[in-house]
Amino acid sequence: MGRCRGNAWWQGRFRGCGYRVTAGREIILDALTKTDKHLSAEDIYLSVKKACPGIGLATVYRTLEILVEMGLVLKFDFGDGRARYELAESPDKRANHHHHLICTSCKRVIDYTDFIEDEVELLRKTEKGLSAKYNFDIKNHVIQFYGICEKCRRK
Amino acid sequence: MGRCRGNAWWQGRFRGCGYRVTAGREIILDALTKTDKHLSAEDIYLSVKKACPGIGLATVYRTLEILVEMGLVLKFDFGDGRARYELAESPDKRANHHHHLICTSCKRVIDYTDFIEDEVELLRKTEKGLSAKYNFDIKNHVIQFYGICEKCRRK
DNA sequence: CCCTTATTGATAATGGTTCTCATTATCAAT
DNA sequence: ATTGATAATGAGAACCATTATCAATAAGGG
Ligand SMILES: [Mn+2]
Ligand SMILES: [Mn+2]
Ligand SMILES: [Zn+2]
Ligand SMILES: [Zn+2]
Numbered sequence: 001m002g003r004c005r006g007n008a009w010w011q012g013r014f015r016g017c018g019y020r021v022t023a024g025r026e027i028i029l030d031a032l033t034k035t036d037k038h039l040s041a042e043d044i045y046l047s048v049k050k051a052c053p054g055i056g057l058a059t060v061y062r063t064l065e066i067l068v069e070m071g072l073v074l075k076f077d078f079g080d081g082r083a084r085y086e087l088a089e090s091p092d093k094r095a096n097h098h099h100h101l102i103c104t105s106c107k108r109v110i111d112y113t114d115f116i117e118d119e120v121e122l123l124r125k126t127e128k129g130l131s132a133k134y135n136f137d138i139k140n141h142v143i144q145f146y147g148i149c150e151k152c153r154r155k
Numbered sequence: 156m157g158r159c160r161g162n163a164w165w166q167g168r169f170r171g172c173g174y175r176v177t178a179g180r181e182i183i184l185d186a187l188t189k190t191d192k193h194l195s196a197e198d199i200y201l202s203v204k205k206a207c208p209g210i211g212l213a214t215v216y217r218t219l220e221i222l223v224e225m226g227l228v229l230k231f232d233f234g235d236g237r238a239r240y241e242l243a244e245s246p247d248k249r250a251n252h253h254h255h256l257i258c259t260s261c262k263r264v265i266d267y268t269d270f271i272e273d274e275v276e277l278l279r280k281t282e283k284g285l286s287a288k289y290n291f292d293i294k295n296h297v298i299q300f301y302g303i304c305e306k307c308r309r310k
Numbered sequence: 311c312c313c314t315t316a317t318t319g320a321t322a323a324t325g326g327t328t329c330t331c332a333t334t335a336t337c338a339a340t
Numbered sequence: 341a342t343t344g345a346t347a348a349t350g351a352g353a354a355c356c357a358t359t360a361t362c363a364a365t366a367a368g369g370g
Binding site for chain 1: 259269270274277280282288290291292293297298299300302303304305308
């Protein structure tokens with residue numbers, strides 16, 4: 001059986017969207033699956049380069065664009081001048097939904113899932129109301145709290 | 156009495172922060188006060204240039220940075236590759252707190268204040284909990300819903 | 311009015327992201 | 341397995357929003 005990677009599901013999704021399955025795309029999605037960090041395109045490029053030295057930065061950007069468009073990956077702006085990516089909520093719980101606490105001083109980002117239950121319930125209600133009133137098809141939401149983290153406060 | 160511009164208050168804040176009051180800073184803040192749009196730095200530059208042709212783009216960026224730091228102006232990323240600015244909530248209600256609905260297709264942005272009451276109440280609770288748990292001093296929050304707007308859906 | 315120094319405008323530099331294009335790889339049909 | 345249409349790729353150039361530089365200017369305390 002060798003390594004047990006649940007590849008079938010995303011390969012299916014790729015082909016279902018008319019995209020071809022390639023080594024680059026697999027390894028980029030792998031990199032995002034294997035970390036809990038918020039990687040930039042260059043982070044991913046450098047990480048992936050180790051196992052796949054020939055890969056180009058442009059391919060990383062192109063693949064991320066596709067992954068975001070397919071909803072497999074989320075793209076964030078935490079205010080440090082580059083986009084950050086993370087795996088979207090996945091059925092097999094390799095990633096689950098959370099929101100962010102961002103330190104405007106050191107740019108550190110904390111994932112939190114506390115209070116999510118209440119938030120999610122309210123969000124559902126709000127999304128429903130907004131969808132109806134503005135005839136808007138809501139796909140996604142972003143909730144971020146900005147402030148100063150513990151370490152930065154001790155100064 | 157002529158024009159009634161409530162200038163005193165922000166001039167005081169500027170000087171209180173050690174900044175000098177200049178024509179450029181006044182007119183940039185004016186531009187943000189007089190619109191309900193989400194202006195980019197260049198939007199502001201072009202708008203302000205009409206009354207003040209000598210102004211430079213760098214001054215617009217520098218002033219916006221100060222205004223954001225002082226909390227008078229909010230900076231957003233709506234995913235169109237440039238920062239967008241709007242007047243922060245003001246005591247005299249020239250601007251009031253709201254959240255955003257963003258069309259990922261045409262980049263249109265809708266301000267909404269519906270449902271804000273419930274959201275704000277929950278946010279207060281959540282902020283309290285998060286501050287305590289993570290020892291984080293929360294200054295600000297961003298809530299954005301992404302999706303497809305009415306016009307883009309008709310296609 | 312003077313002096314110190316913050317601010318400014320013009321412009322170059324920076325850096326993340328996107329584009330170009332010749333080459334290569336995928337995969338459905340044979 | 342082979343082929344062919346064409347999607348994907350890598351290298352590098354181009355793009356463009358934002359920042360840094362620096363000499364000239366203007367704010368404001370005395
Ligand atoms: Mn996260
Ligand atoms: Mn707004
Ligand atoms: Zn910090
Ligand atoms: Zn739209």
